[in-house]
Amino acid sequence: MYAMERQQGIERILADDGRVSVVDLAHRFDVTTETIRRDLAALEETGSLVRVHGGAVAKDDSTNESSVLERIQQHGPAKRAIADRALAALGPEFHGSVFIDAGTTAAAVAEGLSARAATAPQGYPSTNGSRARVEAVTHSLTIAPVLAVAQDISLTVIGGRIRGVTAAAVGAETVAVIGRLRPDVAFIGTNGISAGFGLSTPDPEEASVKAAIVRAARRVIVVADSSKHDRELLVSFASLSDIDVLVTDAEPPADLATALADADVEVWIA
Template sequence: MVQNFREPQILEIARAEGKVKVEDLARRFDVTVQTIRRDLTELAEAGKLERVHGGAVLPSGVSNIGYEDRRGLNSDAKSGIARLCARAIPEDASLFLNIGTSTEAVARELLHHRNLMVVTNNINVANILVANPDCQIVLAGGILRRSDGGLTGDLTTRTIEQFKVDFAIIGCSAVDEDGDLLDFDVQEVGVSKAIIRQARTTFLVADQSKFTRSAPARIASLRDVGAVFSDAPLPGDLAQKCAEWGTEVHIS
């Protein structure tokens, strides 16, 4: 592939926003939509993007996007989602926060909550919440994943099973059209399943890019979630399914 000057910039936009649209890119670069379609086709053939109707998204596959790239992906949207979710968490509550940049955003929004107890398998969440003197932090043991500060494995699951908390706040790598929550790491999925079992109410925090991606391992269904917090209306008939399941949908 002979790379033109637009393609690195298109990839940067995709990493920042999770998705690129043909018409938006044509206006941005002042070229025809046919030119942008050719650019996206070349990037897709190189495995750097995945074509979808009207544009392209970051490729899904069987491995996740790098942690630092995920941290910068849709950061403004994640902050808005986190603020909305944090408002649904009362003070004097106990909760789980799992691995992910979205749950880290929620942790930042909980810094002024009083009398919290947080159980987490995310070292980054623990480091954020240290700044809240009114928050008791329980860090689940397990195997440290250096790439993102996550703790996974049987020890992590056994620690989580010692608690029954008011709320679980979880993220995931993808949500498919059937409402299944998906992830890439099987051990992480096992921990997330335990978190859901041990919580009275589960909240999912997921920006709109998660609804255009795929991953191979299933965590649960939106049917098992009390509420989902996102930055855009759910695609397809997921909103209707959530209404039938009793799953609340909150859009930031």
């Protein structure tokens, strides 16, 4: 295979997965790791990617953001696995409040929570034997319908100006309402997570809402597939020390893993 064909193949894999590994590419194309590193260097020069430790990630416009309809088609199995693993944090006898952020991975959490309620004919049993309920809160117009029809889930939807690209409420009123809440657990999505910049997103108003959720919750669980690792978007909304758990589908790169450990963040691999 010629170098150009291999590099085109790398670009296709990167478009699908958001991240590539030198070792994986070397195995896939049956070449040495040094050959792959030269390919990545060439692609970086053309602006196709950004090299990181052990591989490369897609080059970002720090303000670019796919719509929720586009993102719902990406990394579906990984998002469902992440959601299932994240919901284990609630435990079989959970009786309390959850805030579910906007985003497609958070939507998978909402779907899992709804399905979990539907398969519990007695509701979620509490330790005192009463019929327990989950108080759910969201500001997402795509997540609200999933939770609204769920058995044993009481739903509060926070309003505000709706951002079309994410179908989520934003603005000062939204932030103010969130500030008056104290959910037991918040499931937060992010567009990027890195050692130096923390959690980030392209839009300042989305960042303000996410920051408010992080401040409000007693426990913060970030749900993010591995394409978000080592990405830095325009606005940071939380530091690594602000979160309790990261649920993802692959081990974070070494630098990020070290920073998460230093911040005392639990990393759960789905």
